[in-house]
Amino acid sequence: MKTHIKAYVLASLFMVALTTQATAQSRRSSTTSKTVKTTTVKRTTTSKRIPSTKVTYKKPTKKVISVRTVPNRTVIKHNGQNYYYANNKYYTQSRGRYIAIAPKIGFRVSVLPANYRRIQFNNRNYYNAQGIFYIQVNNVYEVVEPEIGTIVYELPNDYEKVVIDGLTYYEYANILYEKIQYNGTRAYEVVGIIDVQ
Template sequence: MKTLQVLLVMTLIAFSMYTNAQSSVTVIRRPPRESKIVVHSGVRYHYHGGVYYKPYGRQYVVVRPPVGLRVNVLPVGYTSITLGRVPYFYVGGVYYVQRAPRSYEVVEPPKELSINNNPSQLSALPEGTQSVYIAGKKYYKINDTYYEKSVSENGNESYVVVGKVE
């Protein structure tokens, strides 16, 4: 149940980040006890289950981690995508690149995959994508993430995240 709650929080955060929903800010009294502290540019972020908490007065706000922030462990449920020779790890709207054996850095979404820097909408599917049919409908599976083909009014094709399975 706890994993489902973390996944739901991460999904809501990703949705709000990529729809520019600046009006909805999640404020909490304190981050989870299990959270780890990660310092980036002098700010002490708390990190737990792929969710980042930044001090906000005497409370904390849920934020998107800044590019350059590093963590020792990737969040549960990440998807790996290799472009060229660079493996990217994606979870909860955030892309990571491994910099050392136990060091993963937050990076900008790879431009080769995203449309308007939106990682939930891909312009092309990476190698190794599986086609699957669910209830007679075709989906594309990359690790645990499912995409659906979408065609815009002007005929451009893209692939949109429709679900994730743990």
């Protein structure tokens, strides 16, 4: 009788040990698969809109590019004001000179600037040219703000480094980017928009 009880207890303990080991292995494998799927550790801003008062530029003054004339320019009217487009740049006129600017949200052009890149994000087609995002509206292209999470592989030459809450980002045309690794390549992800106040 003692032999049967010992055999029964040993068999029960053996079954409990196997069950515990199988449970532990399944927990370990589910944790491992989650770790493998994570390829990039990102810092993200908590909000899409960042007040300009929270943004500190690394350079104290921004380089302003101005020219005396803009040959072969196209005039673009936006909110009752004339803007000028030539050589893949937008200009505004001030004191007899033309100052290069990033186009305002809502600008519409009939032809995209040269060297644009098509970017697909959240089932939406963007066209990015020199850091400016466009979408097609009927037969024209309108300047828009990109969605948070949109990824580009290069920034315009005149981007600015900024600091927000102690973290460094890249800014162009009030769009904030964070440098990331995406599919093994350096890229920049849109993480916010600066609200100019």
